[in-house]
Ligand code: K7E
């Protein structure tokens with residue numbers, strides 16, 4: 054403790070030394086020695102004792118039990134009020150069905166975007182037509198879906214660089230893809246895959262965002278038909294779906310999208326080639342054993358049945374060729390969706406298999422596109438493939454076929470390196486220094502290792518483990534700053550950990566997740582965890598991190614009367630209170646209303662039970678901090694009207710009564726007075 058205090062003093066007194074203090078106080082595990090001592094001695098903070106919150110910095114730190122390393126880490130991440138973050142992380146909200154927007158390095162939650170799940174604050178999914186239309190786009194023909202298991206967010210790219218325009222995210226549970234417009238950070242479109250219930254490899258974009266890739270997962274009879282599991286090999290099929298993105302419209306064009314039928318292996322994660330491998334898509338797979346599960350005590354369950362083979366197959370897809378074939382006559386339609394049949398994919402040399410060890414997970418293309426790294430959940434290695442060698446093997450015509458006739462390239466001919474990392478390697482990201490970082494699920498660690506080829510660092514041995522940093526715990530994905538682009542930034546890495554057993558206050562048996570910020574700015578063995586951020590909404594899976602200055606969101610909508618669905622001025626907008634009106638045609642009533650601090654116009658709306666009501670409300674405000682809400686409990690309506698926004702609601706006035714509607718944002722001193730009455734006269738009274 055004395056030594057800690059001494060170091061602390063030096064570090065605090067000489068800011069330049071703060072970073073110099075680091076090396077001697079951190080062992081190669083990346084864990085601060087002082088913190089280890091502290092936690093074994095006295096615990097991180099005095100329990101029940103008084104904490105000095107006044108006094109010198111040294112006194113406060115000593116009182117809170119902070120080591121010099123803790124203080125360094127605080128200095129690395131602390132972001133004072135009013136100072137903005139350098140990066141913004143878009144993280145999947147997992148079961149929450151949302152996207153989390155997090156500032157980095159402060160790890161402050163900036164926003165939670167409703168995507169697949171109704172979100173009350175944004176009025177997403179509570180009557181506003183613009184949002185109801187989005188949610189309905191993600192429904193099945195028979196069921197409304199209002200939940201999700203969001204997995205992989207993907208920022209739009211131009212020339213392989215994040216351009217800050219759009220964000221996509223996949224819903225594994227319901228095989229859906231969402232489009233979020235980063236001008237207003239709102240969800241604009243959900244598409245439901247018409248040929249499969251469930252996916253996993255969504256979403257990943259091509260370097261110019263022409264295609265949004267959604268790989269499948271659990272095979273089914275394609276399009277949702279029935280077949281007994283005894284007919285699994287013949288009747289069940291996997292898919293890889295390619296959604297065509299129309300950037301000008303900001304929408305996926307379903308008519309131009311297509312899928313490739315693939316064998317009933319379980320396709321897993323995907324990634325898009327870039328630069329050297331532009332035009333290709335890579336997806337790993339599991340269950341090449343074609344296990345079908347057990348029913349009762351006999352037989353083999355999936356967990357062991359699908360883990361027998363030493364090798365599964367990475368699927369390599371020639372997307373340029375596939376896109377050509379998808380326009381032609383060799384395709385079929387499944388539930389009205391274009392599908393390239395498996396045999397056509399084989400004949401046209403669209404689909405290639407590449408052996409990958411053992412129960413693989415993750416497939417991650419290097420920044421310049423020359424290599425592809427695969428993790429193996431039951432392997433100790435990351436396996437690196439060389440794209441040039443893949444092309445050479447195709448040209449050389451040396452391949453076997455799998456039972457479905459898909460060519461399988463020889464492993465030895467296409468592999469570049471196998472790097473022994475530890476237990477349970479999953480996902481890999483890259484930095485600007487020639488390092489790769491792989492999550493080790495079973496080790497609960499992040500491995501840093503060297504790349505070879507053009508990434509090779511002077512004097513460093515290529516394809517070699519450099520160091521491992523323990524994380525807490527059960528790491529899944531990693532996200533690196535600008536990490537999936539052609540030019541990653543380095544600097545920061547986030548370890549997306551599951552079930553943080555002992556990191557936070559106990560909040561009951563369902564454990565928060567843990568985003569751990571790791572400083573990867575220094576080369577070599579130094580890559581410590583510097584911050585923990587609990588995530589209490591769902592398992593986040595994946596995130597992407599963009600430089601903050603690439604985001605150019607609207608401050609307010611460009612014009613009063615803006616429709617966030619069309620991102621243009623609404624035909625139903627009115628721009629002043631003079632234009633407020635109620636028009637009745639039989640029992641169809643249309644209302645044009647406004648909101649401005651601190652009143653709605655009109656404040657009385659008189660209806661008759663059974664009226665078909667259409668109401669357009671325009672927020673006339675043009676200042677940034679002037680959002681108004683519109684809550685009408687009797688009709689389950691809850692809107693958020695951002696400055697300039699026009700929103701439409703439609704309902705049948707089937708609940709008679711005198712219903713107040715009010716503004717839900719504390720918009721002014723007289724916000725509580727921002728209210729109106731919707732009077733719905735009962736029909737029997739009307740008849741009298
Ligand atoms: Cu969680 Cu990318 Cu769905 Cu691995 S996946 S962890």
Ligand code: CUA
Nearest residue numbers: 716718720724
């Ligand atoms: Cu408008 Cu409160």
